[in-house]
Amino acid sequence: MSLHPPPFPAAGAAPDAVAFQRDELSVILSLYGRMVAAGEWRDYGISTLRDRAVFSVFRRTAEHPLYRIEKQPRLRARQGMYSVTGMDGQILKRGHDLRQVLRVLERKLIRPVGD
Template identity: 55%
Template sequence: MSNVTPFPAYGQKAGQTGFDRQELQRIMDLYGRMVSAGHWRDYALDMGRDAAIFSAFRRSAERPEYRIEKRPALRHRQGMWALIGEAGHVLKRGQELQGVLAPVERKLLKIVDD
């Protein structure tokens, strides 16, 4: 009972990549709007050493319709955020999460007649 394991200090490279609170809030806000619009029904989170991935599904038995990936190693190259489609093609890549989510958010826009 006297063994104390030190908690890794903030800023040290941990063994897992994850989303911070604001990023996850933005992604879950989009997920909630897509669920209420009837586009998505399920999601999955995968947090590994190299990437954190949020996958959104139309049905849970299918491949994800979209994957939102955060890869910090690409921060200074192509941008650490990527939006990947169902077929595995990169649809959008960038430095900011908001810009990468824009193509998905466009699906929620509706034209309203007066």
């Protein structure tokens, strides 16, 4: 008789991949919708990796992402597990509060009104 591993991970076991929770996705998709309405963004992709979850934003589908919104739980006790990275790989903002971190992108919606 052979023993097979359980089909689901045991309680308290580490998950196979990091993912965004429903409330986190709600905040991100709210910003995404406003940016699409403003004509700034056109597509997105979500990646769930072993150590991080990534929400990539594109102007066009075939391009490299304009921004990456990342969740890295291992940085929770340090700089914060949320970060926004630009196209060039530079971290634009990092912190513990997702809404606060996303404000760096919301500033792109505010434009001066010309006379």
